[in-house]
Amino acid sequence: MKRGTQLSRRGALKLFSAAAAGAALTGCGLSSGSSVPLRVGPGSIKPVPELEGVPFTVGSKDFTEQIVLAYIAEFAMSAAGAEVRDLSNITGSASARNALVSKQIDLLWEYTGSSWISYNGKTDPIPDARAQYDAVRKLDIEANGVTWFALSLKADNTYAFALNQENAARLGVEKLSDLKRVAQQNPQELSFCVESEFASRNDGLPGVAEAYGFQVDQSKVETLSTGPIYSATATGKACNLGEVFTTDGRIQSLDLKVLEDDKQFFPRYNLAMTTRVEMLERYPQLESVFAPISAKLDNQQLLDLNAGVDVDGRDPADVARAWMVEHGFVTAPDAA
Structure with a gap:
């Protein structure tokens, strides 16, 4: 299922059996890459x-985000002198993970x-990001x-609720705790546009409402696919949030306007x-290659990278290399 920038990662919240993952991987017809x-x-x-x-x-x-990040990794490894093959854009989170475990990909x-x-x-997710990572x-x-x-x-690509700027100012909301007052x-005014699964899952809208102490009027919940949610939120006609x-x-x-999850309800990603x-x-040298890159990556950087593809229509490889050059990680010898 296509979800614009996010496509299928959120579908991965469902558990996949090893058999299903293997079947999906076979169906992808993965080769040795290009x-x-x-x-x-070389740069830094x-x-x-x-x-x-x-x-x-x-x-x-x-x-999108994953494909751009794959190219960033490929350019990093190329600058480090490795012989790199590209096997990005694997359909489904479970298939990509299984490709790593089964040695079809390495990174x-x-x-x-x-x-x-x-x-x-x-x-049960762990709210603290470092503790979640360690676990x-x-x-x-x-x-x-x-x-x-x-x-x-x-860099934490998790769930959130957003409003257009006009509605955010009118309702005076900055964080999810403010929704109880609204x-x-x-x-x-408490109207929502959400995906169908999110509308009923404990880690979705019902869980948010319970954690933050407000009631949801189901007549004010619109279930949409991801793309229309963004446009509906921007216009503020079908929903405020x-x-x-x-x-x-x-x-x-x-x-x-993205509301702060001040009680850290959503899992860390x-x-x-x-x-x-x-x-x-x-x-072990892989760590020294990638640590400086991760140190530069935050949500704003990912927003810019994703927008370069999904909003500006640029090629993911061009966006990735331009970012690597901008931050001095690599040089582009064939760039004009």
Whole structure:
């Protein structure tokens, strides 16, 4: 199911069995990958002797953010001297994860909440981002032979509610706790546009309402697909509050106001690199290649990267390389 910038990651909140993941992977017809689409030279990322000529296949899930991040990883590894293959845009989170485990890809940017909830079946997320990362890393190493590194504590692609600027100012809301006051004073203003699953899940609208102490009038809940939610929230006609994902480029292009999740209800989806345990043991230099990149990645950077593709219509590889060049990680020897 296509979800614009996010496409299928949120569908990964459902548990996938290993059999289903394997079947999905076979259906994708994954091959050995293609070459990196654009040339780069060394910048702050210099050739690493231990990585020179070593083959690495970089994979990604099938939504904009993941594809751009895959190219960022590919350019980083190319500058470090590795022989890089591109296997981005794998259909479905479970298929991408299974590709990593089954050695069809070697590097995959991942989200802590996806692994904790979807791949490992945990029902209670850990609110603290660092603690969630430490827990999922330990679990994945022990249970799945997958390890994590280069965590970005500032890049968290989780759920949120947003309004257009006019409605946010009129209702005087900055954080989700403010919705209790709106519900008490102007209950007719508490209208929502959400996905159908989110409307009924405990980690969706009902859970938010319980955690923040307000009642939801079901007659004021519109269920839409992701794209229409953004446009409906921007116009403010079908609803005042829309379910969004915090790094979606449409937040920026539509000038939406995202409410702070001040009670940290939603799971953390912090970004980090994943690989198999034996790969990181063999090539510990991977950490020094990716740590500076993760240090630069935050929600605003991801918003800009995603908007470059989904709003401006640029090619993901061009967006990724331009960002790498801008921050000095690589050079572009063939750029005009």
